[in-house]
Amino acid sequence: SYVLTQPPSVSVAPGQTARIPCGGNNIRRKNVHWYQQMPGQPPALVVYDDGDQPSGIRERFSGSKSGNTATLIITTVGAGDEADYYCQVWDGINEHCVFGPGTKVTVL
Amino acid sequence: QVRLVESGGAVVPPGRSLRLTCAASGLTFSAYGMHWVRQAPGKGLDWVAFISSNGDDKYYSDSLKGRFTISRDNAKKTLHLQMNSLTTEDTAVYYCVQGPIHGKWLDSWGLGTLVTVFS
Numbered sequence: 001s002y003v004l005t006q007p008p009s010v011s012v013a014p015g016q017t018a019r020i021p022c023g024g025n026n027i028r029r030k031n032v033h034w035y036q037q038m039p040g041q042p043p044a045l046v047v048y049d050d051g052d053q054p055s056g057i058r059e060r061f062s063g064s065k066s067g068n069t070a071t072l073i074i075t076t077v078g079a080g081d082e083a084d085y086y087c088q089v090w091d092g093i094n095e096h097c098v099f100g101p102g103t104k105v106t107v108l
Numbered sequence: 109q110v111r112l113v114e115s116g117g118a119v120v121p122p123g124r125s126l127r128l129t130c131a132a133s134g135l136t137f138s139a140y141g142m143h144w145v146r147q148a149p150g151k152g153l154d155w156v157a158f159i160s161s162n163g164d165d166k167y168y169s170d171s172l173k174g175r176f177t178i179s180r181d182n183a184k185k186t187l188h189l190q191m192n193s194l195t196t197e198d199t200a201v202y203y204c205v206q207g208p209i210h211g212k213w214l215d216s217w218g219l220g221t222l223v224t225v226f227s
Contacts, residue, residue: 001170033213035153042203042217043153049211086153090212095167097143097155097214 002091004100011106012077020072020103022087030089032070034063037084037102046085047072074105082107110134110216112204117221124194128221130187130204135216138162138182141207143214144189146200146223154200157189158207194225 005023012018022032032050035043045054050070051063060075074081087100116128130142144156157178158167166178177190187204201220208215 031212035214037153042219043214044217045213045215048208048213054215084152088153088213094170095158096169097145097158097212099153099155102152 001094001096002089002098004087004089004098006085006087006100006103008101009104009106011108012074013108014078016077018072018074018077018081018105020074020085020087020105022070022072022100023068024070024089025068027068027070027089028065032063032065033088034061034072035086035088037086039083043086077105077107079107081105110206112206112216112218114202114204114218114221117202117223119224119226120194122195122225122227124225125190125192126194126223128189128191128202128204128223130218132185132187132204132206135206137185139209140215142178142180142187143205143207144176144178144187145203145205145214145217146198147203147220148197148200151200156202159187161209191223194223196225196227198223199225 034047036046037043046061047063062073084102086102111133113131143158146154159178175192179188203220204218205214206216
């Protein structure tokens with residue numbers, strides 16, 4: 001089955017840009033989606049189809065892909081961005097939804 | 109505004125069964141595929157199952173080994189998850205999630221219902 005990898009944590013200074021990687025075999029051939037989960041809350045979609053933002057999501061959230069890695073990019077990071085972030089793809093061969101293990105973003 | 113409200117979570121011993129329900133409002137329920145996703149305490153997201161808008165297609169996580177069944181009632185705007193032979197590893201918050209009409213992301217999430225299987 002398809003596997004996604006993420007680093008357990010990423011730290012970033014306030015006002016800087018956070019980059020959260022998500023690795024997967026041939027991930028460039030898949031649409032990657034990203035979720036933010038604040039403590040005690042359900043996840044919320046922040047980026048879909050690699051880099052599109054749902055309505056109501058600020059343009060500070062974007063995505064990119066290169067090689068076997070997709071990246072969630074959060075610009076001008078603030079304390080309110082501290083959360084867990086998960087990448088997700090659909091494994092069309094097995095018809096399964098696959099999540100990465102999640103990355104905890106800490107604002108220094 | 110989409111609202112998904114899960115219910116049915118409980119504390120049960122291993123081997124028991126539970127049926128979760130998700131009541132949907134604020135959307136044309138019959139137009140959307142729906143998912144169940146769970147999250148064990150302090151752990152990451154674990155996809156459980158998907159059902160297509162008309163209920164014809166159902167997909168399950170391999171780890172469930174046939175113990176769970178997803179179903180829906182479009183007339184009542186409800187989604188269900190029948191869980192049998194529960195083990196301690198099934199302890200988690202279970203989220204009901206709406207998929208888009210076209211696409212494979214998970215759009216709107218409920219607040220979840222907690223299932224605790226104690227030994």
